Amino acid sequence: MAKEKKVKFKESIGLDIGSHSIKLVHLRKLHEGFKLLNYEIRSTIPEGIEPNLSDLSKDRFAPVLSGMLKSMKINPGKVKHLVSSVGGDNTSIKQIKTIFLPDEELESALFFEAKKHLPISGSEMLLDYQVLSVEEKTNNMNILLASATKELLQAHTNVLMGAGITPGVVDLEALAVANSFALNSYVEDGVFVILNIGAFKTNMIIYGPKVKFFARDISWGGYHFTKDIMKKKKMDYAEAEQYKFEHGLKKDEADADSSSIISLDITEKSTAELVVQEVKRSLRFYVKEAGNSDFRKILLVGGGAKLIGLDEYIADQLKMTTEVYNPFVNLEKPERFSDKQDPQLALALGLAMRPA
Numbered sequence: 001m002a003k004e005k006k007v008k009f010k011e012s013i014g015l016d017i018g019s020h021s022i023k024l025v026h027l028r029k030l031h032e033g034f035k036l037l038n039y040e041i042r043s044t045i046p047e048g049i050e051p052n053l054s055d056l057s058k059d060r061f062a063p064v065l066s067g068m069l070k071s072m073k074i075n076p077g078k079v080k081h082l083v084s085s086v087g088g089d090n091t092s093i094k095q096i097k098t099i100f101l102p103d104e105e106l107e108s109a110l111f112f113e114a115k116k117h118l119p120i121s122g123s124e125m126l127l128d129y130q131v132l133s134v135e136e137k138t139n140n141m142n143i144l145l146a147s148a149t150k151e152l153l154q155a156h157t158n159v160l161m162g163a164g165i166t167p168g169v170v171d172l173e174a175l176a177v178a179n180s181f182a183l184n185s186y187v188e189d190g191v192f193v194i195l196n197i198g199a200f201k202t203n204m205i206i207y208g209p210k211v212k213f214f215a216r217d218i219s220w221g222g223y224h225f226t227k228d229i230m231k232k233k234k235m236d237y238a239e240a241e242q243y244k245f246e247h248g249l250k251k252d253e254a255d256a257d258s259s260s261i262i263s264l265d266i267t268e269k270s271t272a273e274l275v276v277q278e279v280k281r282s283l284r285f286y287v288k289e290a291g292n293s294d295f296r297k298i299l300l301v302g303g304g305a306k307l308i309g310l311d312e313y314i315a316d317q318l319k320m321t322t323e324v325y326n327p328f329v330n331l332e333k334p335e336r337f338s339d340k341q342d343p344q345l346a347l348a349l350g351l352a353m354r355p356a
């Protein structure tokens with residue numbers, strides 16, 4: 001993560017186009033740090049209607065984005081520094097170790113390595129990498145390897161162009177989430193687990209200034225919590241979504257017979273149980289791979305982080321301090337935003353703060 005690089009822009013926009021909502025953060029660069037100018041979160045899915053993933057068309061993004069720019073009084077033609085992100089199945093990010101390779105050999109070797117993670121033909125893949133360190137004794141190189149399919153980038157570009165924006169830097173979601181934490185929390189040591197809980201997926205990131213980077217997606221998110229409530233409470237989608245916002249995983253006190261949404265029946269695992277199971281599995285894998293178990297905290301971001309009781313449930317299950325992360329810690333804020341904090345904006349903020 002490019003922590004020490006100089007930032008060379010006056011204003012920046014971080015744009016997180018999620019499958020459920022678009023999040024936009026507008027910042028001004030100060031002599032030191034940033035000032036929050038404005039932000040907005042807007043859903044791209046009609047309220048109360050159950051989304052069907054297979055027919056959620058990409059065409060819905062550009063008009064929503066246009067509307068946001070208009071209400072925030074941002075002229076898309078004048079946007080100079082915009083950072084957006086892509087994520088999901090057609091992307092991959094991995095820290096690898098190789099023997100020392102000179103520049104001219106490095107790219108083709110990494111291309112070969114990256115192909116293992118994205119099973120597509122080479123000409124369809126875009127690759128980016130960063131040499132993190134060269135080990136003194138062995139001369140081995142630690143490299144962060146990021147790849148995405150051209151098709152995904154093209155679809156992303158089309159959304160931006162559809163809203164009149166010329167695409168700028170496009171980052172990978174997992175990196176932007178890690179940056180959001182790294183640039184706001186000056187931790188020196190230890191391993192931090194960040195869960196960016198979206199609507200249909202959760203990015204799991206393991207990050208620490210001196211530790212091996214790890215990222216994967218877990219295929220459950222806020223939508224699946226709503227599905228659990230529909231099943232357990234026999235509610236329709238709109239009712240369940242409302243119930244989720246009001247009660248989260250907590251027991252419904254008014255209803256004496258009710259139990260919490262954490263468990264379904266014995267034959268079926270709930271979303272909370274499935275997420276914890278996958279996180280546990282990845283933590284075990286990480287400890288083996290990286291030889292480090294100095295876990296300090298689990299940080300929850302994304303819209304799903306706002307689910308009442310989820311932090312407590314995860315803390316209890318994983319026996320680790322768990323907190324909903326407030327991304328607006330290290331920002332100057334105008335009066336009207338003085339007490340605002342929203343974990344759903346963490347990724348967009350990480351994008352907006354990315355060094356040029």
Ligand SMILES: Nc1ncnc2c1ncn2[C@@H]1O[C@H](COP(=O)(O)OP(=O)(O)OP(=O)(O)O)[C@@H](O)[C@H]1O
Nearest residue numbers: 018019020021198199200201222223302303304306
């Ligand atoms: N206060 C809240 N309580 C519980 N859930 C919430 C709350 N606010 C938002 N959510 C849920 O968060 C999800 C949207 O979060 P987010 O904007 O991070 O997703 P996304 O980025 O659009 O999706 P993805 O990352 O999967 O593409 C929805 O499922 C929504 O119901």
Ligand SMILES: [Mg+2]
Nearest residue numbers: 018019198199
């Ligand atoms: Mg998201």
